[in-house]
Amino acid sequence: MGQQTTTAALIVLVVVAFIGLNSIFTVSEREYAVKFRLGEIIRADYEPGLHFKLPFINNVRKFDRRILTFDSPPERYLTSELKNVRVDSFIKWRIIDPAQFFRSMAGDELQASQRLGQVVRDGLRGEFGRRTIQDVVSGERVDIMNIITAQANTVAQDFGIEVVDVRIKRIDLPAEVSVSVYRRMEAERARVAADLRARGAEAAERIRADADRQREVLLAEARRDADVIRGQGDAEATRIYSAAFGQDRNFYNFVRSLEAYRSSFDSKDDILVIEPDSEFFRFFRSQSGQ
Numbered sequence: 001m002g003q004q005t006t007t008a009a010l011i012v013l014v015v016v017a018f019i020g021l022n023s024i025f026t027v028s029e030r031e032y033a034v035k036f037r038l039g040e041i042i043r044a045d046y047e048p049g050l051h052f053k054l055p056f057i058n059n060v061r062k063f064d065r066r067i068l069t070f071d072s073p074p075e076r077y078l079t080s081e082l083k084n085v086r087v088d089s090f091i092k093w094r095i096i097d098p099a100q101f102f103r104s105m106a107g108d109e110l111q112a113s114q115r116l117g118q119v120v121r122d123g124l125r126g127e128f129g130r131r132t133i134q135d136v137v138s139g140e141r142v143d144i145m146n147i148i149t150a151q152a153n154t155v156a157q158d159f160g161i162e163v164v165d166v167r168i169k170r171i172d173l174p175a176e177v178s179v180s181v182y183r184r185m186e187a188e189r190a191r192v193a194a195d196l197r198a199r200g201a202e203a204a205e206r207i208r209a210d211a212d213r214q215r216e217v218l219l220a221e222a223r224r225d226a227d228v229i230r231g232q233g234d235a236e237a238t239r240i241y242s243a244a245f246g247q248d249r250n251f252y253n254f255v256r257s258l259e260a261y262r263s264s265f266d267s268k269d270d271i272l273v274i275e276p277d278s279e280f281f282r283f284f285r286s287q288s289g290q
Contacts, residue, residue, distance in 0.1 A: 025060050026050055032063045032098035034107075044099040061107055067094045067164055070113035074172075075121055077128040079136065086172040087124060091116050092164040093156065100160030112161060119155045120166055123148040134184065137171055144168065 026049070027033040033046040036059050053060060074088040093116055095101045105112045127144045128136055136144065145166050152163040241252070 023055055024050060024052055027062070030064065030066055032065050032095060034061050034063070034098050034102055035059075036061070041099050041102065044097075061102070063095050063098045063101060063107060064109070065095060065098075067092055068109065068113070070117055072117045072120065075124070077125050079128055079133050080130060081132055083133050083173075085128065085133065085136065087128070087168060088170040088172075089120065089124070089166065089168045091120055091152070091166055093161055094164060095160060096162045097160030100158075102160075104159045112159060115159070116152060116156060116161070116163065119152050120148055123151045124168075133173065137173070138185065141168055141171075 025033065027046045029048040032044065033051070034044040035042055035046075035053060037054075037057060042058075070091045070093065072089050072091065074086050076084050076086050079085060091113070093112075101107060101112070105115070124144070127147060131140060131144075145168055149163055149166045152166060156163050
């Protein structure tokens, strides 16, 4: 009897533990939780934490609320020039309405990624078909990605999904197209470089001419100022000489003769051939110069 009671108690404990464990569930900040009652959605707005449900009546499914990435396989598209390009792209998306996501995609992330991939491929086909190779390679790639992201978001709203970003990783061109595109791009860059060099040469010539003009103006002004100063100096010297001559004629002549001697015998190698009784040596004969 005691063994039967113990067994029954253990069974009851196991049943209670089973019911208890199936009555609670946790939700992390990285996921959504959707609660069903006999297959019908009754709640999808759970906050992170511990929550309760009725065993056997309610069941809970969880979905990732983080940003997911779908790496689309490379596809070939025709440009407006009917040239083939091989495009490699990827999609960043996330679930924003888990209930709608379950209704539209049965909660299958792979199905949702493939559906978004088809929407993006259709959009890229239309955008590439309206542009030339040069546009899609160098000029309008960002515009294309922004347009496709907006288009995909419009469709994704019906799936409870938000498309965060659509990115073109790589655009490969056929060999013959690559050569022609690169040659066009090279010619365009050469034209721009030549234009910049011509503008630089024009600016350099203009600066050089202005510098030459300023140099000539400065030299002319300097020569003019030098001539004025020299003339003023000569006039002042003449005035001083005249004043000195008027005060003492003999002394003035004596000073002028000393200056002439100093200038004539400036170097020890100088030789002067002149008669001793010439006028030049008159102050050597007497102080009065007579």
